[in-house]
Amino acid sequence: MTKRPENIFVGISIGDLNGIGSEVILKSFEDTRMLELCTPIIFANVKILSFLKKQLELNVNLHGIDKIDQALVGKINVLNVWREGVNLELGKEDETVGKYAVKSFTSATQALKDGLVDVLVTAPISKSNIQSEEFSFPGHTDYLNQELEGDALMFMVQDNLRVGLFTDHVPINEVAKHLTEALIRKKIKTINQSLIQDFGITKPKIAVLGLNPHSGDNGVIGDEEEKVLKPALKKIFEEGTLVFGPYSADGFFGSGQYEKYDAVIATYHDQGLIPFKTLSFGKGVNYTAGLNKVRTSPDHGTGYDIAGKGIADHNSFTEAIYMAIDIYKSRIEYQEITAKPLKIKEKQL
Template identity: 45%
Template sequence: MSSKHHKIKVGISVGDFNGIGVEIILKALKDKNITDFFTPVIFGSGKLFSYQKNVFKINTTFNYVQSAKEAANGKLNIVNLWKDNVNVDFGTPTEESTKMAIDSLEAATDALMKGEIDVLVTAPINKDEMMKQGFKHAGHTGYFEEKFGKKGLMFLVTEKLKVAVSTHHIPVSEISKNISKQKIKEQVRVLNQSLIEDFCIQKPKIAILGLNPHAGDGGAIGKEEIEIIEPAIKELFNEGILAFGSFPADSFFQPEKYSSFDAVLAMYHDQGLAPFKTLAYEEGVNYTAGLPFIRTSPDHGVAYDIAGKNLADEQSFSEAIFTAIKIFKNRNEYQDLIESRLKPRVLAHDNGIDEDLPEENE
């Protein structure tokens, strides 16, 4: 449904409630006017949120519903998945908190795929504990790829800095085996299309980092740049994608360098995320690009060390909400533009002047 004709429904999964997930959700939604901009739909437990709002002294009223279809505009809606009491043990993952994180994510994803919510914002999870409970993926990205049947790309974004990573949660010793010319080309195509469709950048410029120190130093410190990365860049450029590199990662993240590009593809997790979180920690958003549905999250984890202490900053979570909304609107506008361009037209040649006229039954 077009964002022009209804208030956007933002689904929210709660993550591990013994971390800071519920706290940042409550803080991000505490302004009574927040529902003027979107309709929140939280997938969790009414009793859990009632307990934690008292811990953090946040005066909030919830509307309890059985499904996202019942969510009311102008209210903070909770799809009440768990009706029993929950035991909160701040700072310590438990079987109960892990089970709710899984249930919340699965219910929210199901609602997203059914069109009951428009976008999904996920609070932080504990990947290790979830895998112990039978969750098959080391993070959200792999889960959504399986559910949606399409490859996604981990993409960290702010207004000024956007960084994607080619490999995610794998040991450093495995990185070299998990990059290839074809994989890089496919990822850059996804990145390029996301920048056009989701961020309204007509002709994106994309920087690609080298894998090795000094981008291999001409092959002296590794040959992946010569054999894999730079041939991929050349072929992408020949396709009309403005891909450049490979750039040494140690000197790339200086403002005068990265600001010349619309996005960066790093070769591995920490190569991209370490500088991103240093430069844009509070406002950074994790976005899964390339999927048919929109999912964002804050760029931090469960933060057990500060859980329950009323110290968590909700800015990244708030940014995740409004980034998801912005992308949803951008996608709708892009689709409207494409559909308008594809509408059949007939030409009139009266008086020697060509005019684009709609067909009679258009």
């Protein structure tokens, strides 16, 4: 087929086939208006998805293809990454099924690298059953950071609430030693640039949370704020980035203080994700900022406990598709503006 600029190709990795990934993907495209926004290409096997579609009683038509150039606009394209059957036990964690999640994801990533799809949206995987000698990564983000250009950063987004992390999948007893000035600079730079090019915010304001209770209480409860965070943030602010803090994390979200900023950076995983998911669960999106390609995913996991029951909420996955498309378009606009600044200035005059 001839690809037109408006046909944004959305590559979709299937995730764990025993989880709710297939269900939320197919439910997202039950609304045929989605096909006016993009051309989906699901990396899986059309026979398996047809079986799951029938079992879940979903009203979607699937178009099986063997090459991406066979994809049709207006269709839900399923690229056959493998041909053999897979024994599924919905709701059960299975190492063999995990291998197919990896096949789907790595194939979709390669297509993203090759420019065969424009953006990537990933369904949830189980971090334990994907591990092997060939794939030894904690999750999607770490693999993408290796395969793509840039420095990956987990960025949780729902409307104007955006939460980034200095450390993500790090044991809590190791967080403090990871908080160096170099790391803080890198993460703030990544988030600041993402806010500008991906979300269209000209001069972002970023808040940073402290590591310790009450942000250390001036060194009484831990000294990471006094020795590392405050000096680093002061330097970065003086260099022109509007970064503020460190703030005491306990009341920051409950008081609505986060609404004054374009993004919030937490020092560790649960410090940022617990309030984020409390405020936005089911609508939030996990965006991998900092890379040269766009990847999003829903804010939930495999959902083994409800797999196959037809009750999974697809809204977060749908939002992940929307956001991937919006960021892709925003980047094109940003590149056009920054590529010809003199011409744009002349037009304004």
